[in-house]
Amino acid sequence: MFKIIRTCLILILVTLLLLAVPAAVVTGKDVWSTVELYLRVESELLMPTETGRYYREIFWTHNDELIDLAFAYPNFWNESFNLISTFDVGFEALLNGRGSEVVITAEQIAVAEDYYTLLMEIGSPALQRTLQEESTRYPLRSFIGLTMEESATRVLGPQTIPLPTPNPE
Secondary structure: OOHHHHHHHHHHHHHHHHHHHHHHHHHOOOHHEEEEEHHHHHHHHHHOHHHHHHHHHHHHHHHHHHHHHHHHHHHHHHHHHHHHHHHHHHHHHHHHOOHHHHHOHHHHHHHHHHHHHHHHHHOOOHHHHHHHHHHHOOHHHHHHHEEEEEEEEHOOOOOOOOOOOOOOO
């Protein structure tokens, strides 16, 4: 029971600090909009597909370790928010029906590769195995030049629950 409570509390803290606060500082957004964005990624992109649920399960399988790494390695914090801030505009576009307008660049993939390299250096053998399997399945460089929509379809397949129609602003 204590482990569940500890995990929930730490997850909330890490979500706010690791995801929201640094990304909000970098992008000038408020904390809650960043948290909301990644909750939408989970509910609207991952949950509607079998593959998305598979990737969500991978995250939760390694969640405790990621939390421990965040506290043990200051560079992990920096690389995490750098990765998040690099892709948040693309995820926003994808979630708002404009994923075909945002192209993944070589610079973005370089940030993702730096993050991958760091995790391969400091992660457990189980996390390293998972990362290696996924990098074999989807080499990061193969996403350069694809739109966010093309990338999502490539990895997740077609959505089984349609994405919401964006509100005109």
